[in-house]
Amino acid sequence: MKNRSAAALAGLLTLTVGLRAGGFSSSAKGTSAADFLKVGMGARPLALGEAYTALADDALALSWNPAGLARTPHLSVVLAHTAYLESINFEHAAVALKLPLGLAVGGALQFQTVGDVTGRDNTGAATGGLSPKDMAFALGAAQNLGVLSVGLTGRFVKSELADAADTVAFDAGVLTGPLLGDRVRLGATAANLGGKLKFDDASNPLPVTYRAGAAVRVSPAFLLTGDAILRRDNKPVAAGGVEWNLPATSGWTFAVRGGYNTRTAGDVGGLTGLSTGLGFGFKTMQIDYALVPLGDLGLTHRLSLSLRL
Numbered sequence: 537m538k539n540r541s542a543a544a545l546a547g548l549l550t551l552t553v554g555l556r557a558g559g560f561s562s563s564a565k566g567t568s569a570a571d572f573l574k575v576g577m578g579a580r581p582l583a584l585g586e587a588y589t590a591l592a593d594d595a596l597a598l599s600w601n602p603a604g605l606a607r608t609p610h611l612s613v614v615l616a617h618t619a620y621l622e623s624i625n626f627e628h629a630a631v632a633l634k635l636p637l638g639l640a641v642g643g644a645l646q647f648q649t650v651g652d653v654t655g656r657d658n659t660g661a662a663t664g665g666l667s668p669k670d671m672a673f674a675l676g677a678a679q680n681l682g683v684l685s686v687g688l689t690g691r692f693v694k695s696e697l698a699d700a701a702d703t704v705a706f707d708a709g710v711l712t713g714p715l716l717g718d719r720v721r722l723g724a725t726a727a728n729l730g731g732k733l734k735f736d737d738a739s740n741p742l743p744v745t746y747r748a749g750a751a752v753r754v755s756p757a758f759l760l761t762g763d764a765i766l767r768r769d770n771k772p773v774a775a776g777g778v779e780w781n782l783p784a785t786s787g788w789t790f791a792v793r794g795g796y797n798t799r800t801a802g803d804v805g806g807l808t809g810l811s812t813g814l815g816f817g818f819k820t821m822q823i824d825y826a827l828v829p830l831g832d833l834g835l836t837h838r839l840s841l842s843l844r845l
Contacts (some may be wrong), residue, residue: 568769569733569740570693572648572670576600577628578616579824579840583813584777585795587763589749590711590723594842595630598644598676601725601747602687603711605678608632609844612642616840621833624650629668635750638680647671649715670695676707693742696731705731705742744768757781764797773799777811789817793826806831813838814821820844 561783577599581588588596592604611633625648632642648670671694678687687800689707694700709725728742749763759779765773777795784790793813805815806829813826826838 558566566802568693568743570670570672570728572626572646572695573672573693573728573745574745574767575618575620575626575648577618577626577630577644577646578614579813579826579838580793580815582828582838583793583795583811583815583824583826584747584761584779585763585775585797585809585811586765586797587749587761587775587777587797589709589725589747589763590721590751591749591761592709592711592723594725594844595632595642595644596673596685597632597678597709598630598642598689599628599646599721601709601711602676602689602707603678603685603723603725605632605642605676605687605841606638606680606685607711608634608640608642608810611843611845613843614840615842616838618839619837621830622650624648638682638685640680641677642675644674645671646675668697674707678709681713683713685713687711691728691731693733697735699735701735703731703733703742705729717828719753722749723751724748741768757783770799773797775799787819789814789815791817801828803827804831804833806833 541699544645547657576582576586578596581596588600592601593607595614597604602757613704614630616628620626626646628646630644632640636641650668669792672691674689674691676687676689678685684732687709692702693705694702706729707725708725709723711723712721720832725747727745729744730741733740746766747763760778765775775797777793779791779793795811796807796809808829808831811826811828813824815822815824820843822842824840828836830836
């Protein structure tokens with residue numbers, strides 16, 4: 537028993553040192569490229585504190601857990617807009633299609649614009665106007681194996697500053713089938729694997745992210761969800777959310793959501809970490825809204841339109 541305990545402890549210490557050496561700590565902030573990939577897509581996931589690894593069940597699965605594509609209806613379409621800080625905006629469109637034999641495929645496009653900025657040289661002198669922008673295009677597939685589903689996404693990433701750089705990365709995910717009478721789901725993902733962006737002589741990796749999550753349906757109207765998140769250029773993060781579906785009739789649905797994410801805790805002053813949102817649905821259409829405060833930096837607003845056919 538002592539030998540097993542010592543071996544487990546040694547393994548844990550080795551893993552911790554290895555993760556820190558690989559940049560998986562707060563001391564590595566600013567060492568990853570394509571920061572826009574850190575911004576979660578879709579209003580429902582953001583309202584739930586980004587705890588969505590085990591919940592993904594529509595076209596948003598391409599951004600959160602590709603294995604969730606296997607849980608989509610016949611056809612899922614999501615359009616999302618994020619009004620971020622200052623003049624930064626994110627646009628996102630995704631589609632997923634269920635095929636025979638438990639296979640599902642999907643594609644997604646996300647785009648970030650930050651408005652016009654003034655370029656400067658190493659002396660501080662203005663060199664003209666710039667319009668930085670970033671984009672990512674993803675194609676993914678998932679297979680339902682019964683006990684669980686597995687998924688893979690390939691992503692082309694491009695960033696434009698004064699110059700442009702592009703790369704290719706991959707996501708992989710797994711999601712359990714229904715557990716305990718479909719009251720529990722478990723999921724895990726690895727995202728942004730393998731890619732680097734190179735500007736001039738500097739090359740930086742993408743923000744590699746590992747997630748493990750669980751979703752628990754406490755009652756038909758009450759849902760709890762939680763994620764543990766490990767990102768290459770930040771400290772470990774815990775996220776959790778709650779969703780309450782209010783009674784509705786004649787094809788209408790109404791949901792109230794709240795969440796908390798520790799990622800921004802201590803980074804900026806003011807209210808951070810909390811999120812809230814609403815969802816309104818009628819038959820096959822769903823409109824979701826999320827409000828996410830970023831402390832003294834201001835408020836961010838997320839809006840999504842989803843179709844499930």
